Amino acid sequence: MSIINPNLEALREEFEVELDHERTGKSGPIDGVNLYLYGLVLLNLQSADKYAEAALIECKQLDGCSCVYCVSCCRAREVLVSACRRYPWNWAAWEALSRSCTKYEHLLRLLDHRLVQEVRRPPSSVFITAASHLSSHISLACCRLDLASILQLHARVLSCQL
Protein backbone atom coordinates (compact mmCIF):
# COMPACT_ATOMS: atom_id res chain seq x y z
CA MET A 1 0.00 0.00 0.00
CA SER A 2 1.38 3.37 -0.87
CA ILE A 3 1.30 5.83 2.01
CA ILE A 4 2.08 8.83 -0.11
CA ASN A 5 0.59 10.45 -3.16
CA PRO A 6 2.44 8.68 -6.03
CA ASN A 7 2.63 11.81 -8.21
CA LEU A 8 4.37 14.02 -5.66
CA GLU A 9 7.95 13.14 -6.63
CA ALA A 10 7.31 13.72 -10.34
CA LEU A 11 5.68 17.07 -9.60
CA ARG A 12 8.54 18.09 -7.32
CA GLU A 13 11.11 17.30 -10.01
CA GLU A 14 9.10 19.27 -12.58
CA PHE A 15 8.94 22.30 -10.31
CA GLU A 16 12.65 22.02 -9.50
CA VAL A 17 13.48 22.13 -13.22
CA GLU A 18 11.27 25.17 -13.68
CA LEU A 19 12.85 26.91 -10.70
CA ASP A 20 16.30 26.20 -12.15
CA HIS A 21 15.19 27.80 -15.41
CA GLU A 22 13.96 30.81 -13.47
CA ARG A 23 17.27 31.11 -11.66
CA THR A 24 19.31 30.86 -14.84
CA GLY A 25 17.03 33.24 -16.71
CA LYS A 26 15.86 30.69 -19.29
CA SER A 27 12.24 31.43 -18.40
CA GLY A 28 10.29 34.10 -16.56
CA PRO A 29 9.42 33.95 -12.87
CA ILE A 30 6.99 31.27 -11.75
CA ASP A 31 3.59 32.71 -10.86
CA GLY A 32 2.16 32.60 -7.36
CA VAL A 33 -0.44 29.92 -8.09
CA ASN A 34 2.10 27.40 -9.38
CA LEU A 35 4.36 28.17 -6.44
CA TYR A 36 1.45 27.47 -4.09
CA LEU A 37 1.07 24.02 -5.63
CA TYR A 38 4.81 23.42 -5.27
CA GLY A 39 4.56 24.40 -1.59
CA LEU A 40 1.67 21.98 -1.14
CA VAL A 41 3.70 19.18 -2.76
CA LEU A 42 6.65 19.91 -0.48
CA LEU A 43 4.41 20.02 2.60
CA ASN A 44 2.94 16.62 1.75
CA LEU A 45 6.39 15.16 1.08
CA GLN A 46 7.60 16.57 4.36
CA SER A 47 4.66 15.14 6.30
CA ALA A 48 5.38 11.71 4.80
CA ASP A 49 9.06 12.02 5.61
CA LYS A 50 10.54 9.67 8.15
CA TYR A 51 11.70 12.75 9.99
CA ALA A 52 8.16 14.07 10.25
CA GLU A 53 8.35 13.80 14.00
CA ALA A 54 11.51 15.88 14.04
CA ALA A 55 9.78 18.49 11.95
CA LEU A 56 7.29 19.01 14.73
CA ILE A 57 9.98 19.82 17.29
CA GLU A 58 9.72 23.46 18.15
CA CYS A 59 12.83 25.40 17.41
CA LYS A 60 13.84 27.94 20.06
CA GLN A 61 15.60 30.41 17.85
CA LEU A 62 13.46 30.94 14.82
CA ASP A 63 15.83 33.05 12.79
CA GLY A 64 19.38 32.47 11.84
CA CYS A 65 19.68 28.98 13.30
CA SER A 66 21.03 25.94 11.47
CA CYS A 67 18.15 23.61 12.33
CA VAL A 68 16.87 21.86 9.20
CA TYR A 69 13.26 21.84 10.23
CA CYS A 70 12.77 25.23 11.87
CA VAL A 71 10.50 27.89 10.50
CA SER A 72 13.20 29.87 8.81
CA CYS A 73 14.84 26.86 7.19
CA CYS A 74 11.88 24.79 6.06
CA ARG A 75 11.78 24.70 2.25
CA ALA A 76 8.01 24.29 2.04
CA ARG A 77 7.48 27.44 4.09
CA GLU A 78 9.96 29.36 1.99
CA VAL A 79 8.08 28.42 -1.14
CA LEU A 80 4.70 29.21 0.40
CA VAL A 81 5.94 32.61 1.55
CA SER A 82 7.09 33.33 -2.02
CA ALA A 83 3.69 32.16 -3.30
CA CYS A 84 1.92 34.54 -0.92
CA ARG A 85 4.16 37.40 -1.96
CA ARG A 86 3.70 36.81 -5.67
CA TYR A 87 -0.05 36.34 -5.49
CA PRO A 88 -1.39 37.60 -2.13
CA TRP A 89 -5.06 37.02 -3.02
CA ASN A 90 -4.68 33.24 -2.97
CA TRP A 91 -6.30 32.43 0.36
CA ALA A 92 -5.46 28.72 0.05
CA ALA A 93 -1.75 29.61 0.04
CA TRP A 94 -2.15 31.58 3.26
CA GLU A 95 -4.04 28.68 4.83
CA ALA A 96 -1.32 26.22 3.80
CA LEU A 97 1.27 28.57 5.28
CA SER A 98 -0.58 28.77 8.58
CA ARG A 99 -1.03 24.98 8.57
CA SER A 100 2.69 24.53 8.09
CA CYS A 101 3.37 26.44 11.30
CA THR A 102 2.81 24.27 14.32
CA LYS A 103 2.30 27.27 16.59
CA TYR A 104 0.51 30.44 15.72
CA GLU A 105 3.34 32.52 17.22
CA HIS A 106 5.55 31.05 14.52
CA LEU A 107 3.15 32.26 11.86
CA LEU A 108 3.12 35.75 13.35
CA ARG A 109 6.90 35.86 13.45
CA LEU A 110 7.11 34.50 9.95
CA LEU A 111 4.76 37.18 8.69
CA ASP A 112 6.63 39.90 10.53
CA HIS A 113 10.07 38.84 9.38
CA ARG A 114 9.52 37.76 5.82
CA LEU A 115 6.69 39.86 4.53
CA VAL A 116 6.59 43.15 6.39
CA GLN A 117 10.26 43.89 6.07
CA GLU A 118 10.58 43.09 2.39
CA VAL A 119 7.32 44.21 0.85
CA ARG A 120 4.31 46.19 1.90
CA ARG A 121 2.09 44.19 4.19
CA PRO A 122 -0.62 42.55 2.07
CA PRO A 123 -4.18 42.69 3.48
CA SER A 124 -4.44 38.89 3.37
CA SER A 125 -1.73 38.64 6.04
CA VAL A 126 -3.99 40.52 8.44
CA PHE A 127 -6.90 38.23 7.68
CA ILE A 128 -4.82 35.06 8.12
CA THR A 129 -3.59 36.44 11.46
CA ALA A 130 -7.20 36.91 12.54
CA ALA A 131 -8.11 33.42 11.28
CA SER A 132 -5.19 31.89 13.22
CA HIS A 133 -6.35 33.67 16.36
CA LEU A 134 -9.84 32.32 15.91
CA SER A 135 -8.67 28.76 15.26
CA SER A 136 -6.37 28.93 18.30
CA HIS A 137 -9.25 30.27 20.43
CA ILE A 138 -7.33 33.43 21.25
CA SER A 139 -9.13 36.71 21.67
CA LEU A 140 -8.92 39.00 18.70
CA ALA A 141 -8.30 41.86 21.13
CA CYS A 142 -4.75 40.53 21.58
CA CYS A 143 -4.14 40.85 17.89
CA ARG A 144 -3.24 44.30 16.74
CA LEU A 145 -5.47 44.49 13.74
CA ASP A 146 -4.93 47.76 12.02
CA LEU A 147 -7.27 46.96 9.19
CA ALA A 148 -8.13 50.53 8.26
CA SER A 149 -4.56 51.67 7.70
CA ILE A 150 -3.65 48.53 5.78
CA LEU A 151 -6.69 48.71 3.58
CA GLN A 152 -6.00 52.37 2.95
CA LEU A 153 -2.56 51.40 1.68
CA HIS A 154 -4.22 49.06 -0.74
CA ALA A 155 -6.97 51.42 -1.79
CA ARG A 156 -5.61 51.42 -5.31
CA VAL A 157 -5.75 47.63 -5.48
CA LEU A 158 -9.25 47.51 -4.08
CA SER A 159 -10.59 50.19 -6.39
CA CYS A 160 -9.08 48.26 -9.26
CA GLN A 161 -10.73 45.05 -8.12
CA LEU A 162 -14.11 46.77 -7.78
Add this chain to the structure above:
Amino acid sequence: MVVAAEDAPQMALQLQHDEGLVLPSWHASERAQVRLAQSLYQLRELQRVASVLQPCTSSMAKFIRRYALYLHGEKKLEESKRESPGTRVPMRRRVSGIVLRTRLIRSSDITLDRTYT
Protein backbone atom coordinates in the same frame (compact mmCIF):
# COMPACT_ATOMS: atom_id res chain seq x y z
CA MET B 1 -10.15 56.71 -6.31
CA VAL B 2 -12.48 55.47 -9.02
CA VAL B 3 -10.93 53.64 -11.96
CA ALA B 4 -12.75 53.39 -15.26
CA ALA B 5 -13.40 49.83 -16.38
CA GLU B 6 -11.22 50.19 -19.48
CA ASP B 7 -8.27 51.42 -17.38
CA ALA B 8 -8.44 48.52 -14.95
CA PRO B 9 -6.26 46.03 -16.91
CA GLN B 10 -3.57 48.64 -17.43
CA MET B 11 -3.74 49.61 -13.75
CA ALA B 12 -3.52 45.95 -12.76
CA LEU B 13 -0.38 45.50 -14.90
CA GLN B 14 1.16 48.61 -13.37
CA LEU B 15 0.41 47.37 -9.86
CA GLN B 16 1.85 43.98 -10.76
CA HIS B 17 5.04 45.70 -11.83
CA ASP B 18 5.12 47.97 -8.76
CA GLU B 19 4.53 45.31 -6.15
CA GLY B 20 6.48 42.38 -7.60
CA LEU B 21 3.38 40.29 -8.17
CA VAL B 22 3.55 37.40 -10.60
CA LEU B 23 0.09 36.46 -11.77
CA PRO B 24 -0.75 33.37 -13.84
CA SER B 25 -0.95 34.04 -17.56
CA TRP B 26 -2.52 32.14 -20.40
CA HIS B 27 -2.44 32.20 -24.17
CA ALA B 28 -5.54 32.71 -26.28
CA SER B 29 -4.32 29.93 -28.60
CA GLU B 30 -4.78 27.42 -25.76
CA ARG B 31 -8.41 28.31 -25.21
CA ALA B 32 -9.74 25.10 -26.81
CA GLN B 33 -7.50 22.82 -24.75
CA VAL B 34 -8.35 24.64 -21.54
CA ARG B 35 -12.09 24.44 -22.23
CA LEU B 36 -11.78 20.72 -22.97
CA ALA B 37 -9.75 20.23 -19.80
CA GLN B 38 -12.41 22.09 -17.85
CA SER B 39 -15.12 19.73 -19.11
CA LEU B 40 -12.97 16.69 -18.38
CA TYR B 41 -12.28 18.01 -14.89
CA GLN B 42 -15.99 18.25 -14.22
CA LEU B 43 -16.27 14.60 -15.28
CA ARG B 44 -13.39 13.80 -12.87
CA GLU B 45 -11.25 12.48 -15.72
CA LEU B 46 -8.10 13.79 -14.09
CA GLN B 47 -5.56 11.82 -16.09
CA ARG B 48 -7.14 12.95 -19.34
CA VAL B 49 -7.01 16.57 -18.14
CA ALA B 50 -3.27 16.17 -17.68
CA SER B 51 -2.77 14.59 -21.09
CA VAL B 52 -4.88 17.22 -22.89
CA LEU B 53 -2.83 20.05 -21.37
CA GLN B 54 0.55 18.35 -21.84
CA PRO B 55 1.65 20.49 -24.84
CA CYS B 56 0.43 23.81 -23.34
CA THR B 57 3.07 26.27 -22.17
CA SER B 58 1.12 29.03 -20.40
CA SER B 59 1.40 29.09 -16.64
CA MET B 60 -2.36 28.75 -16.13
CA ALA B 61 -2.54 25.59 -18.26
CA LYS B 62 0.53 24.22 -16.49
CA PHE B 63 -1.11 24.83 -13.14
CA ILE B 64 -4.32 23.03 -14.15
CA ARG B 65 -2.34 20.05 -15.48
CA ARG B 66 -0.23 19.79 -12.34
CA TYR B 67 -3.20 20.23 -10.05
CA ALA B 68 -5.05 17.46 -11.93
CA LEU B 69 -2.01 15.19 -11.44
CA TYR B 70 -1.90 16.08 -7.76
CA LEU B 71 -5.60 15.30 -7.31
CA HIS B 72 -5.23 12.08 -9.27
CA GLY B 73 -2.46 11.00 -6.90
CA GLU B 74 -4.60 11.87 -3.89
CA LYS B 75 -7.44 9.82 -5.35
CA LYS B 76 -5.18 6.81 -5.87
CA LEU B 77 -3.83 7.17 -2.34
CA GLU B 78 -7.33 7.23 -0.94
CA GLU B 79 -8.27 4.14 -2.93
CA SER B 80 -5.24 2.23 -1.72
CA LYS B 81 -6.08 3.21 1.85
CA ARG B 82 -9.62 1.93 1.43
CA GLU B 83 -8.41 -1.40 0.03
CA SER B 84 -5.74 -2.10 2.63
CA PRO B 85 -6.81 -4.25 5.60
CA GLY B 86 -6.80 -2.71 9.04
CA THR B 87 -7.44 0.81 7.83
CA ARG B 88 -10.37 2.68 9.26
CA VAL B 89 -12.64 3.22 6.31
CA PRO B 90 -15.39 5.80 6.59
CA MET B 91 -18.69 4.02 6.20
CA ARG B 92 -21.68 5.47 4.50
CA ARG B 93 -24.59 4.99 6.82
CA ARG B 94 -28.03 6.38 6.46
CA VAL B 95 -29.94 7.10 9.64
CA SER B 96 -32.26 10.06 9.18
CA GLY B 97 -31.19 11.71 5.98
CA ILE B 98 -28.85 14.25 7.54
CA VAL B 99 -25.55 14.44 5.73
CA LEU B 100 -22.55 15.64 7.67
CA ARG B 101 -19.18 16.26 6.09
CA THR B 102 -16.42 15.21 8.41
CA ARG B 103 -12.82 16.12 7.86
CA LEU B 104 -11.10 12.90 8.78
CA ILE B 105 -7.60 13.33 7.45
CA ARG B 106 -6.35 16.85 7.96
CA SER B 107 -2.69 16.53 7.10
CA SER B 108 -3.12 14.95 3.71
CA ASP B 109 -5.95 17.22 2.65
CA ILE B 110 -8.32 14.43 1.78
CA THR B 111 -11.90 15.18 2.63
CA LEU B 112 -14.00 12.10 3.07
CA ASP B 113 -17.73 12.17 3.38
CA ARG B 114 -19.58 10.44 6.12
CA THR B 115 -23.32 10.10 5.96
CA TYR B 116 -25.34 9.80 9.13
CA THR B 117 -29.00 9.09 9.25
